[in-house]
Amino acid sequence: MIADIILTTLINGSTYALLAIGFSLIFGVARIVNIAHTAFYMVAAYCIFYGTHRLGVHPAMAVLMAIILVMVLGLICYRLFIEPIREHEAAVLIATIALAMVFQEIVMLIFTGDFRTVPPLVPGYLEFAGLKIAYQQLLSIASAGVILAAVWTFLAKTRLGLAIRATAQDREVANLMGMNEARVAMITLVISVALAALTGAAVLPLMVLHPHMWMAPLIMMMAVVVLGGLGSLKGSFTGAYILAFSEALVVFLIPKGAFLRESVALSIMILVLLLRPEGLFGIAFEEER
Amino acid sequence: MGLLGFYLRKLVTIVKGEIFVLPSRIAVLIFFVVLLLFPILIEDPYLLRILTLASIFAIFAASWDLLSGFTGQMNFGHALFFGVSCYTTALLNLHFHIPPWGTIPLGALAAVLAGLVIGIPCLRLRGTYLALTTLAFPIILMGIVFALPDITGGELGLSGLDRLAKSRVVAFYIIVIITIALVATMWKITDSNTGIIFHAIREDEVAVRASGINTTRYKLLAFCLSGFFAGIAGGLYAHYMRIAGPSTLEVSMSFQVVIWSVFGGVVTIWGPVGAVFILFPLLEFFRFWPEIRLLLFAFVILIILLYMPEGLLPWIRDKIETECPRCKIRNIATRKTCRICAAEIE
Numbered sequence: 001m002i003a004d005i006i007l008t009t010l011i012n013g014s015t016y017a018l019l020a021i022g023f024s025l026i027f028g029v030a031r032i033v034n035i036a037h038t039a040f041y042m043v044a045a046y047c048i049f050y051g052t053h054r055l056g057v058h059p060a061m062a063v064l065m066a067i068i069l070v071m072v073l074g075l076i077c078y079r080l081f082i083e084p085i086r087e088h089e090a091a092v093l094i095a096t097i098a099l100a101m102v103f104q105e106i107v108m109l110i111f112t113g114d115f116r117t118v119p120p121l122v123p124g125y126l127e128f129a130g131l132k133i134a135y136q137q138l139l140s141i142a143s144a145g146v147i148l149a150a151v152w153t154f155l156a157k158t159r160l161g162l163a164i165r166a167t168a169q170d171r172e173v174a175n176l177m178g179m180n181e182a183r184v185a186m187i188t189l190v191i192s193v194a195l196a197a198l199t200g201a202a203v204l205p206l207m208v209l210h211p212h213m214w215m216a217p218l219i220m221m222m223a224v225v226v227l228g229g230l231g232s233l234k235g236s237f238t239g240a241y242i243l244a245f246s247e248a249l250v251v252f253l254i255p256k257g258a259f260l261r262e263s264v265a266l267s268i269m270i271l272v273l274l275l276r277p278e279g280l281f282g283i284a285f286e287e288e289r
Numbered sequence: 290m291g292l293l294g295f296y297l298r299k300l301v302t303i304v305k306g307e308i309f310v311l312p313s314r315i316a317v318l319i320f321f322v323v324l325l326l327f328p329i330l331i332e333d334p335y336l337l338r339i340l341t342l343a344s345i346f347a348i349f350a351a352s353w354d355l356l357s358g359f360t361g362q363m364n365f366g367h368a369l370f371f372g373v374s375c376y377t378t379a380l381l382n383l384h385f386h387i388p389p390w391g392t393i394p395l396g397a398l399a400a401v402l403a404g405l406v407i408g409i410p411c412l413r414l415r416g417t418y419l420a421l422t423t424l425a426f427p428i429i430l431m432g433i434v435f436a437l438p439d440i441t442g443g444e445l446g447l448s449g450l451d452r453l454a455k456s457r458v459v460a461f462y463i464i465v466i467i468t469i470a471l472v473a474t475m476w477k478i479t480d481s482n483t484g485i486i487f488h489a490i491r492e493d494e495v496a497v498r499a500s501g502i503n504t505t506r507y508k509l510l511a512f513c514l515s516g517f518f519a520g521i522a523g524g525l526y527a528h529y530m531r532i533a534g535p536s537t538l539e540v541s542m543s544f545q546v547v548i549w550s551v552f553g554g555v556v557t558i559w560g561p562v563g564a565v566f567i568l569f570p571l572l573e574f575f576r577f578w579p580e581i582r583l584l585l586f587a588f589v590i591l592i593i594l595l596y597m598p599e600g601l602l603p604w605i606r607d608k609i610e611t612e613c614p615r616c617k618i619r620n621i622a623t624r625k626t627c628r629i630c631a632a633e634i635e
Binding site: 035223230 | 418
């Protein structure tokens with residue numbers, strides 16, 4: 001039981017953390033609330049499914065293909081639908097909702113609404129003190145950890161990461177310092193979408209694929225972002241594990257808990273917001289919230 | 290007789306001087322007349338049903354605009370008001386056998402309470418934070434609904450509510466007249482002193498506070514008013530569909546109302562109403578191609594937003610009407626001079 005709770009927390013927490021970081025990156029830099037973020041994650045998952053099942057290529061190859069495809073898709077969507085209307089925040093919001101609907105329907109047309117699964121990359125399981133831990137679960141957690149560390153280093157150490165953080169902090173000043181704000185926004189969007197795709201790749205074998213699978217993580221991702229503080233990586237990271245842990249606790253300890261898991265997680269988010277309106281690690285900008 | 294003639298002449302003057310001068314007002318008049326005459330002209334129950342549901346959702350969309358468009362409090366969980374009222378109405382009707390004219394206002398009151406409950410914690414949040422937090426409330430309630438299937442009917446919902454009226458046409462008229470009355474009320478509210486304060490809160494909350502206005506109170510008022518109108522829509526929906534199910538609390542319901550409002554143009558009240566009457570039948574029309582119905586719908590929204598980011602209806606209005614540069618009165622686009630102050634319009 002305890003091991004189950006910890007495992008579920010780690011897997012779900014890593015998923016939420018990766019999704020939330022991508023979401024808050026693009027929000028911080030371009031002020032785009034990208035509802036379609038988890039739809040990209042779903043598209044990547046289906047791409048990998050298509051690659052391994054229909055084309056029969058090696059899973060690693062399929063993952064690479066999926067990431068490149070999703071990045072290109074994200075770029076096209078951004079240039080065609082988001083960039084022309086970026087000054088109108090509400091319109092951008094609706095456009096991203098519509099994009100998510102478009103993805104969902106296209107996936108539905110191609111793959112139908114059937115539930116699908118992908119076999120684990122590494123079959124078998126580990127016996128540890130009477131517990132069964134599938135290798136795939138360990139692999140997913142490890143890859144999520146690696147991706148998280150890579151994102152962290154990228155943002156903290158590279159020049160591009162610095163540019164992204166600077167733009168997120170103050171767009172106008174970053175522009176004055178000679179950063180091309182529009183290009184940083186575009187690059188950030190591609191990175192955030194790629195992160196969504198990577199998340200899909202990491203946890204795919206543990207998930208059930210269906211065209212509506214973007215809805216549930218979307219809500220949790222938003223809750224994580226609000227809980228941790230918009231634009232704060234540390235906040236997204238902590239918030240993700242807090243919410244995932246509370247979800248796991250509710251599911252395993254309370255009868256009928258599966259119905260209540262989102263309710264409890266979201267109630268925790270609201271309680272935290274009552275005490276700290278700027279989120280756990282957010283910084284209160286007077287004019288921003 | 291003479292008095293009646295006087296009022297008739299006055300009505301004609303008003304109609305001639307105020308309504309027939311602007312194409313948008315003529316369009317609104319035609320729209321209302323067609324809506325009211327519809328069941329007499331066409332006796333198709335399917336079309337009647339679409340229009341009835343569109344009227345209910347028109348109240349719902351306009352109430353979102355009242356809160357989020359006017360005060361700028363982005364509410365992503367507007368389905369909460371709708372769902373709370375739906376379930377309250379259904380419970381009161383099924384367990385206490387209160388007729389619809391009693392349950393719908395009580396449901397709306399429950400929605401007002403919901404507005405207070407979510408309004409108080411949300412007062413400290415702004416913009417995107419508020420939007421993402423409000424999204425959580427209907428989902429929390431939905432979890433509770435699923436966890437208590439004995440009371441709420443769980444996934445199937447509560448069914449078997451009283452009909453609004455014996456015949457379909459009477460129900461249609463009840464709903465349409467309530468819709469017209471409520472939308473007109475909302476429009477009047479936004480035009481009043483309170484409405485101007487709502488506008489000001491969206492534009493610059495600090496400045497409003499500096500002018501000695503208690504913005505907290507006005508924001509809560511906006512939450513309650515919006516909850517009341519959305520609640521009436523929810524009650525009407527429950528009695529019209531005769532079922533209150535968890536679909537009324539879904540995320541897609543909250544998104545739907547945002548899509549309608551932004552598509553039609555926010556901060557107008559008439560924009561969302563018009564958008565519902567365009568988009569709701571459009572979605573039904575796309576049933577001819579059931580597989581790609583939602584896809585077409587999403588593409589229509591994307592394309593329209595790409596060319597008209599302010600919304601469809603304000604865009605059309607700007608095409609057919611111009612604003613006088615001197616007295617800010619709207620004129621039909623074909624006029625060379627202003628109809629009030631006779632200033633040149635370029």
